[in-house]
Amino acid sequence: xxxxxxxxxxxxxxxxxxxxxxxxxxxxxxxxxxxxxxxxxxxxxxxxxxxxxxxxxxxxxxxxxxxxxxxxxxxxxxxxxxxxxxxxxxxxxxxxxxxxxxxxxxxxxxxxxxxxxxxxxxxxxxxxxxxxxxxxxxxxxxxxxxxxxxxxxxxxxxxxxxxxxxxxxxxxxxxxxxxxxxxxxxxxxxxxxxxxxxxxxxxxxxxxxxxxxxxxxxxxxxxxxxxxxxxxxxxxxxxxxxxxxxxxxxxxxxxxxxxxxxxxxxxxxxxxxxxxxxxx
Amino acid sequence: xxxxxxxxxxxxxxxxxxxxxxxxxxxxxxxxxxxxxxxxxxxxxxxxxxxxxxxxxxxxxxxxxxxxxxxxxxxxxxxxxxxxxxxxxxxxxxxxxxxxxxxxxxxxxxxxxxxxxxxxxxxxxxxxxxxxxxxxxxxxxxxxxxxxxxxxxxxxxxxxxxxxxxxxxxxxxxxxxxxxxxxxxxxxxxxxxxxxxxxxxxxxxxxxxxxxxxxxxxxxxxxxxxxxxxxxxxxxxxxxxxxxxxxxxxxxxxxxxxxxxxxxxxxxxxxxxxxxxxxxxxxxxxxxxxxxxxxxxxxxxx
Numbered sequence: 278x279x280x281x282x283x284x285x286x287x288x289x290x291x292x293x294x295x296x297x298x299x300x301x302x303x304x305x306x307x308x309x310x311x312x313x314x315x316x317x318x319x320x321x322x323x324x325x326x327x328x329x330x331x332x333x334x335x336x337x338x339x340x341x342x343x344x345x346x347x348x349x350x351x352x353x354x355x356x357x358x359x360x361x362x363x364x365x366x367x368x369x370x371x372x373x374x375x376x377x378x379x380x381x382x383x384x385x386x387x388x389x390x391x392x393x394x395x396x397x398x399x400x401x402x403x404x405x406x407x408x409x410x411x412x413x414x415x416x417x418x419x420x421x422x423x424x425x426x427x428x429x430x431x432x433x434x435x436x437x438x439x440x441x442x443x444x445x446x447x448x449x450x451x452x453x454x455x456x457x458x459x460x461x462x463x464x465x466x467x468x469x470x471x472x473x474x475x476x477x478x479x480x481x482x483x484x485x486x487x488x489x490x491x492x493x494x495x496x497x498x499x500x501x502x503x504x505x506x507x508x509x510x511x512x513x514x515x516x517x518x519x520x521x522x523x524x525x526x527x528x529x530x531x532x533x534x535x536x537x538x539x540x541x542x543x544x545x546x547x548x549x550x551x552x553x554x555x556x557x
Numbered sequence: 558x559x560x561x562x563x564x565x566x567x568x569x570x571x572x573x574x575x576x577x578x579x580x581x582x583x584x585x586x587x588x589x590x591x592x593x594x595x596x597x598x599x600x601x602x603x604x605x606x607x608x609x610x611x612x613x614x615x616x617x618x619x620x621x622x623x624x625x626x627x628x629x630x631x632x633x634x635x636x637x638x639x640x641x642x643x644x645x646x647x648x649x650x651x652x653x654x655x656x657x658x659x660x661x662x663x664x665x666x667x668x669x670x671x672x673x674x675x676x677x678x679x680x681x682x683x684x685x686x687x688x689x690x691x692x693x694x695x696x697x698x699x700x701x702x703x704x705x706x707x708x709x710x711x712x713x714x715x716x717x718x719x720x721x722x723x724x725x726x727x728x729x730x731x732x733x734x735x736x737x738x739x740x741x742x743x744x745x746x747x748x749x750x751x752x753x754x755x756x757x758x759x760x761x762x763x764x765x766x767x768x769x770x771x772x773x774x775x776x777x778x779x780x781x782x783x784x785x786x787x788x789x790x791x792x793x794x795x796x797x798x799x800x801x802x803x804x805x806x807x808x809x810x811x812x813x814x815x816x817x818x819x820x821x822x823x824x825x826x827x828x829x830x831x832x833x834x835x836x837x838x839x840x841x842x843x844x845x846x847x848x849x850x851x852x853x854x855x856x857x858x859x
Contacts, residue, residue, distance in 0.1 A: 278662060278664075281661040281662055282661070282662050284661065285658045285661055285662065288650075288654070288658065289647060289650075289658075292647070292649050292650055292654075293649055294649070375645055375647070375648070376642075376643065376645025377645050377646065377647060379611060379641045379642075379645065380645065380646070380659060380704070381662070382609075382610070382611055383609045383610075383611065383634060383637070383639050383641065384634060384659070384662040384663055384664070385630075385631040385632070385633075385634040385635040385662075385663070385664040386631070386662050386664075387630075387631070552613070554572075554606075554611070554612045554613065555606065555611035555612065556606075556612070
């Protein structure tokens with residue numbers, strides 16, 4: 278029954294026009310960046326490398342697909358949560374608003390199974406979005422700009438990653454980005470359980486992300502104790518895969534914090550959904 | 558003795574300080590078309606939602622097919638088909654896809670041919686590929702009935718199924734319910750705020766008001782216990798009125814040309830007719846009209 282219900286959720290997501298807005302937005306945004314880089318990328322890169330040119334000499338194809346992929350990932354990964362929340366925030370509350378929640382909950386399937394099938398479908402949607410993003414940001418960029426060593430400017434300074442060493446780092450970075458976005462999906466599904474309208478959980482999800490991001494960026498001592506536990510702190514952990522040496526401890530810590538958030542928020546969602554009186 | 562399909566025992570539901578349902582009890586038997594009657598806001602929908610585990614009760618128990626709903630939810634819901642308030646579907650999907658979605662989690666394997674059979678049964682053949690966004694309320698109601706019957710349930714629960722329908726739609730749904738009861742031997746629980754609708758379809762009923770059950774039993778018995786207005790069409794109506802008033806001193810008789818309107822019980826009709834005929838009055842028609850609204854208002858104002 279769980280699998281059937283999950284299949285139902287896939288059909289619903291695939292049939293909603295709003296599910297394709299994410300793909301459209303990613304295609305458009307990445308397309309614009311790729312176009313800009315193709316037109317004026319060298320000037321953009323020389324602006325970054327200018328401070329190193331007195332001490333280092335750069336040879337080969339610096340403006341390559343790997344670098345463009347990294348720049349796009351850095352630019353857009355913070356915007357994708359909105360595209361995810363647009364679909365996942367509607368999974369429960371949208372059914373309540375439409376009245377179809379009554380259809381689902383009067384069938385011989387547990388509420389936990391219904392919610393879990395929505396969670397699985399939401400995560401799969403997130404994964405597909407990430408795949409599309411990866412395809413556009415890295416594969417298309419490599420086709421247009423070729424490959425080469427990846428030059429990354431970290432807090433520690435300039436890191437040069439050899440071309441053969443880049444692919445697994447991108448794969449790991451996208452995997453961690455998926456975990457971050459799955460956390461967002463879980464947050465919006467949880468908020469969706471508390472709402473009877475579609476738009477509320479989407480706005481609330483973005484409000485939480487903005488609030489946590491402000492707490493992250495505000496260099497105020499009072500937030501020092503909570504900062505390590507906010508999921509937004511760990512959403513940029515994918516960048517760690519482009520450090521040398523690899524900060525394994527920080528990466529594992531980020532993975533655990535994100536998984537803990539998913540676990541706690543999913544538990545709250547299940548608890549709420551099981552006790553919810555359906556009055557809509 | 559008939560098998561009890563539904564047992565609602567001392568059911569109460571409170572929303573904060575608001576009492577939606579208070580100590581409601583009733584039984585529905587195998588093969589019943591059971592009317593659940595009450596004015597708007599009486600607690601009908603809350604009771605029905607509780608019977609379908611959409612709402613958890615504050616106290617009391619619901620037993621369906623002899624088993625407690627709280628401990629046998631899946632088993633029980635697999636035997637129920639329902640429309641709660643209005644049939645809502647996924648607007649962006651076709652009628653066929655909507656039924657596929659409902660069928661997939663109905664607990665029974667639903668084939669494509671079964672879906673098409675149901676679509677045909679409710680008169681939507683040819684519209685199965687159309688998206689629900691373009692369906693009228695009546696068409697959605699028909700699709701709701703198809704969804705209800707898809708897994709061949711033993712018990713059908715319909716919450717205000719004729720709300721918002723045009724007169725033809727009301728007749729269609731009424732006939733469909735009667736057909737389900739008589740031809741397919743389904744037990745039907747039907748909520749409504751219209752007594753005449755219940756009278757036409759149901760064999761048993763409960764009337765609730767302000768969250769409490771007021772009366773329950775056989776529809777015929779409950780309604781026959783009340784006065785009727787019986788209209789006798791007769792020649793020499795003035796003479797007939799004078800004669801009848803001498804015979805029945807406490808009976809109220811009004812006259813309109815050849816029509817005598819007499820307030821009496823059902824049992825009195827043959828007696829009045831015999832007297833009129835014996836006295837040589839020619840009775841050309843007899844029509845009884847029940848004062849439904851009066852009956853209903855009398856009960857709910859008690």
